Amino acid sequence: MDEALKAGKISAVANVILTVLKIAAGVLINSTALIADGIHSFVDVLGSLLVWLGIRIASKPADPSHPYGHFKAESLAEMSVGLIIILSSLLILHEATLSLINGSVPAFEMYAILVALFSALVNEILARYKIRIGLDTRSSSLIAEGKHSRVDVLSSLSVVAGLILVYLGYWWADAVVAMAISVFIFQIGAGILKNSLDVLMDRVDEEVIVKVMSVMDKIEGVESVEFVATRGTWKSKVVEVHFTVNPGMDAETIDAIEREIVDEIKGRIPGVVDVVAVVKVSRPRVLAIPVDEDGNFTRELDSPQFMIVSLESGEKKIVKNEHHKAEKRKGYLISECLEKHGVSIVAVRKVGEGAKAHLRSRGIVVKLIDSNLKDVEDIIKSFQRS
Numbered sequence: 035m036d037e038a039l040k041a042g043k044i045s046a047v048a049n050v051i052l053t054v055l056k057i058a059a060g061v062l063i064n065s066t067a068l069i070a071d072g073i074h075s076f077v078d079v080l081g082s083l084l085v086w087l088g089i090r091i092a093s094k095p096a097d098p099s100h101p102y103g104h105f106k107a108e109s110l111a112e113m114s115v116g117l118i119i120i121l122s123s124l125l126i127l128h129e130a131t132l133s134l135i136n137g138s139v140p141a142f143e144m145y146a147i148l149v150a151l152f153s154a155l156v157n158e159i160l161a162r163y164k165i166r167i168g169l170d171t172r173s174s175s176l177i178a179e180g181k182h183s184r185v186d187v188l189s190s191l192s193v194v195a196g197l198i199l200v201y202l203g204y205w206w207a208d209a210v211v212a213m214a215i216s217v218f219i220f221q222i223g224a225g226i227l228k229n230s231l232d233v234l235m236d237r238v239d240e241e242v243i244v245k246v247m248s249v250m251d252k253i254e255g256v257e258s259v260e261f262v263a264t265r266g267t268w269k270s271k272v273v274e275v276h277f278t279v280n281p282g283m284d285a286e287t288i289d290a291i292e293r294e295i296v297d298e299i300k301g302r303i304p305g306v307v308d309v310v311a312v313v314k315v316s317r318p319r320v321l322a323i324p325v326d327e328d329g330n331f332t333r334e335l336d337s338p339q340f341m342i343v344s345l346e347s348g349e350k351k352i353v354k355n356e357h358h359k360a361e362k363r364k365g366y367l368i369s370e371c372l373e374k375h376g377v378s379i380v381a382v383r384k385v386g387e388g389a390k391a392h393l394r395s396r397g398i399v400v401k402l403i404d405s406n407l408k409d410v411e412d413i414i415k416s417f418q419r420s
């Protein structure tokens with residue numbers, strides 16, 4: 035990592051020197067392309083500065099007022115830099131269009147050509163250096179940086195080509211090269227902007243999600259995974275995963291599973307700095323059917339008794355509804371009674387909104403039954419199929 039940071043610093047210093055040389059020479063000979071190439075180098079300095087700043091800010095630990103860490107500060111800086119870069123590319127495009135309209139021609143000076151050639155040479159050296167260090171330190175971002183420097187070589191060489199073409203009489207060549215460079219700059223800005231927006235909007239990293247699912251698959255005791263999300267930057271990601279375990283599992287086992295999940299995800303997926311694992315106990319499916327004294331379906335919650343069926347085992351029992359004649363808070367009292375019997379689903383044909391809300395607050399789901407289902411056994415079967 036130290037070596038990678040050093041490469042970034044060297045690259046930034048070289049680009050600052052090139053920025054000054056190219057903009058000065060560009061202004062002196064009135065070459066829009068050379069000025070544009072100078073701005074390009076400056077934009078690259080901003081980019082390297084961001085990487086450096088990002089590593090520093092994102093590594094600042096979470097504190098009580100920023101419990102999720104500080105990684106978004108980096109993205110906010112990135113977003114503003116992205117916008118500045120896009121604006122500068124539009125400015126160059128505007129200048130180049132003006133020089134085409136006005137037919138302005140840059141002066142042909144040897145020193146300007148030498149400045150552009152020097153820039154191409156420096157960038158080629160930087161490209162080779164960064165790619166070599168990138169391969170050594172297995173840093174894909176540094177290799178990408180190195181390839182970017184190759185684009186910078188092309189940018190400066192096209193300035194030289196443009197100036198030579200102008201010398202040969204193609205007066206418009208300099209402005210056209212400037213336009214091409216503005217497209218390069220625009221692309222850099224758009225890339226930085228997109229990256230920052232992805233982080234700020236908590237865009238999910240699909241690749242990480244797939245890896246998390248395959249890790250979860252192999253962990254014993256996890257019944258199902260209900261939710262996976264990622265947030266953060268490519269170098270520091272937080273994974274959130276919600277999973278269910280079988281009811282009756284003791285707290286120690288659940289704790290061990292949770293720890294295994296955190297360790298496995300952190301250990302196997304690069305860039306993950308934190309894992310939030312949320313456990314849910316999947317409830318057994320217990321169905322309550324309102325019935326009358328003869329055991330017939332009464333369609334409504336307010337019935338003399340309930341048939342309570344464990345859908346997993348098929349075990350049945352009849353429970354008397356003590357609140358059948360209650361005058362007040364009937365929905366509340368019946369919900370309380372059903373919860374006591376471990377009911378998770380109630381089958382009715384219709385239900386009042388109040389009673390439905392009481393049931394839901396106790397984790398009991400109301401299922402409305404089709405009017406052609408009248409027989410209690412048929413109702414039970416319809417639940418066992420689903």
Ligand SMILES: [Zn+2]
Nearest residue numbers: 074078182186
């Ligand atoms: Zn560049």
